[in-house]
């Protein structure tokens with residue numbers, strides 16, 4: 001089985017945007033009393049939104065199962081307050097649950113969290129429990145910067161996050177470290193904010209003893225680990241200078257990278273540098289880059305094609321990359 005650990009519902013029917021628009025309009029009206037509101041989307045609309053996109057690409061590219069979550073840039077935790085974020089997260093997560101119920105062989109669910117700037121992440125525990133225990137979700141997306149590009153939250157290794165980590169450990173679910181839209185014009189959302197955040201999260205993990213406190217806590221750093229594999233020597237050297245453990249020991253059971261890297265040389269670098277046990281196949285389709293690469297004639301985000309063309313990869317490693325590692329990191333995945 002080929003498991004794509006990184007897919008978002010970027011093609012959700014327009015009813016989701018209509019809900020969000022009315023929520024945002026309410027925020028501008030001082031007399032408005034926040035309410036959860038309703039989401040008007042039919043099962044047929046869900047089917048239509050997937051058949052010509054994610055499902056078509058699964059079939060064409062030969063992947064089987066996508067670990068699927070709400071659109072990451074749509075989380076926009078910096079908008080409104082914790083109640084805004086909770087209502088939006090509940091609707092988005094319920095919608096993902098409907099997708100996975102309609103296509104149980106194609107999608108398995110990961111949730112968005114109702115984070116909000118300045119609000120402790122413990123406020124997300126209830127929604128995580130609801131999604132995992134009641135709806136069968138297998139993980140979550142954790143935003144290290146709910147301010148949307150201003151980095152006002154403590155580092156991921158700070159005790160600020162610990163109550164939430166305790167719940168992740170108890171439920172045995174990993175988190176993908178995933179920022180959302182940038183509201184800082186210096187940072188393009190998918191081109192720099194995402195990649196910055198991936199790199200930043202890795203450096204935070206390197207400098208603290210988070211995984212001594214939580215030996216079974218697991219994070220996926222998406223987008224190939226941001227700038228980390230390319231600068232592996234820098235991070236090894238920094239770890240050495242700071243009397244930190246070897247990187248391979250530091251990440252062994254706790255930090256994983258996906259393969260959302262959109263050209264063959266980048267994928268080859270990732271596979272050569274990062275231990276094979278710490279890489280999960282991912283494509284982030286339909287996502288950040290939607291076009292076709294004129295140099296190859298294939299979609300940039302068809303990452304399976306790059307891996308397939310790496311001839312030196314052993315059969316065992318290929319199996320780990322496409323399936324085995326995902327099953328270790330997401331033990332609630334039972335398919």
Ligand SMILES: [Zn+2]
Pocket residue numbers: 006008072178222284287
């Ligand atoms: Zn993503």
